[in-house]
Amino acid sequence: MAAESLENISLDTFSQFLHLIPHLKNPIQFAPGECSCKGDLPHNVLDFLAHALKANIAHIQTLWDIIGPHAMNTAPVAPTSRDLEAFRVYGVENEISYWDVYPPTRICTMPLCNGQQLGDHMCHKAVLFTLQEGALPIFSTSVYCHSIYYHNYVVHKETSTRTYYPGVPEIIQLATYYFAESALLEFFATQMAFAWVSAENCSRVYNHTLSNKSAHILNNLQAYSSFPLDSPTPHSATPASMTPEHVSGGFILYSLLLDSAEQKEILVLPHDVGSQRLRVQPAMEARNKAMEGTGQEYWDHACDKCCILLENNGEMRKIQAAVTDGVSIGHPRCAAELHCQKPLPSPLHVFCIDHAHYDKICRVRGCSATCEPGSRTCADSGHQVMESNFVARGKAMFQLHHRLKQAGVHIPSDSSADTADDPDLIPVEPNEPDQDKPLHDGKSESGNRSLRATFGRCRTHNEQLLVRLVAISAVKLFCEQTFPTTPSMPEYLFFDDACHLHRLIQDDPHWAYTATPADVFHHDRKHGPGDTYCQQNVNPAGFPELILPDGKWRFNTSVAEQTNAWIGGFQAMVRQMEVTYYNFFLDEMIKRRNRFMVEELERKGHNPWQINRNALL
Known part of the structure; x- marks a missing residue:
């Protein structure tokens, strides 16, 4: 038959x-x-x-x-x-x-089940965002036993945790009904690191081009009016649009999975927490903690461009240099006290939970009266005028452009940041001494006494970067956390305010073999010839090892300024991030840039040296 x-x-x-x-x-x-x-x-x-x-x-x-x-x-x-x-x-x-997604096993892996075949299949419609084929309708299947098996992870009912399978999957679940290719998430991460593309603009680019293979026609119908589509697919017919939350959430989960795979660990997240951001919060905090001090993978980098060997009395001596500098980007912090480190309930809050009662107190400094309903100041007419002026100035677009210009950042007019309702976009005069605090000056009706007020959010002062003279990572403590032992310290640490640093560390044994010259650029402009202490202790010309026989400088001490220009490009992207994601995001960006810089150095023939990391620690 x-x-x-x-x-x-x-x-x-x-x-x-x-x-x-x-x-x-x-x-x-x-x-x-x-x-x-x-x-x-x-x-x-x-x-x-x-x-x-x-x-x-x-x-x-x-x-x-x-x-x-x-x-x-x-x-x-x-x-x-x-x-x-x-x-x-x-x-x-x-x-x-x-592209349908399924669990990688049909057998329960729990010891009590003895290899029992999984059953109770559940299938639901979903959307997969791909790099090459656009946004596709797919079906996602999960199977049940004592635990629930999904495409990326197992949910253990007793502990209510998600245990991810080892390695990095080709397809990652962003939300219940949304998935993305790892290749696409890598593309987004690369856009962020090298082109400062925000999550919102990543989603815009995807929805306008990559989500549909005929996007070049659909976006230019007048030009392609005589070109028939093989299979017309208008934008409205695509399964779903990618959102900024998909991009940022996918970036976080993809980065965590990459890190777990690199560390030969298994990623475990809470399951019943309500939102994906809350779910990944503990893992991000743990990752941030691991990155402190010596956590960056190229912390112990050395090559023939940043590290040299000199012979001294028949012995070889290593000379390694680093530059530290700050860049004026930061995350929102509690405005109640300068050193309050409690996290804000959200990036839009001004005070942490412990200082929430400050919200009901007049924002003019020195005033303890209760705020008027709907206002941030008390009934004092002078205080109310200050708030009115603050609101009016905050709406002036030129003030916003001025702040970005001060930071050395060029942001296109169609920025991804929604500046219209941002309570932190407050005018700060260029000559104000404390620009990390949102202040407003005014005069009381009773005289010329100057009043100051804090109306918007406060931000951390800057991000301190410590740069090998080829790649990245407040000031004394920061350096000691980065180089936790005397052997790990560089022989030369360049810093723009080196004279004050030198006074602080001159009797510290941790710094016994580390000189602290000012970088060439700042020494010429900030350390005058009449400053004897500076000339004797931090003038880079006073260190012959830093000068080549032809009179040129051995190290490029301007590298921190060059790096500042790169990391300053993230200002518009990170200004709304809460502190955990802020630190996680910048750590990942630095990690990616470090890898790129080392690859470039090796491509140009600057071979890395093998250093015993344990000996340094």
């Missing part, structure tokens, strides 16, 4: 059947109920194949009976355009897509 049916099956149908079955292993194996190669194909798979191969169901079943086991054991090959078209046209109605 089967042989008679096989005679009526074309060679093309036979060949295409062999080609498609390996791509349908999961829909076959995860079909509800017991399924094996000797049984019938699931109804949805049978219907899909009949339409895709343009064959009747009897012929498909005959092929399955004869070559099903062989086809199931064949490794899938790359899908052709014909395959993808078949899945697109006939797959969705049968709850099948080429």
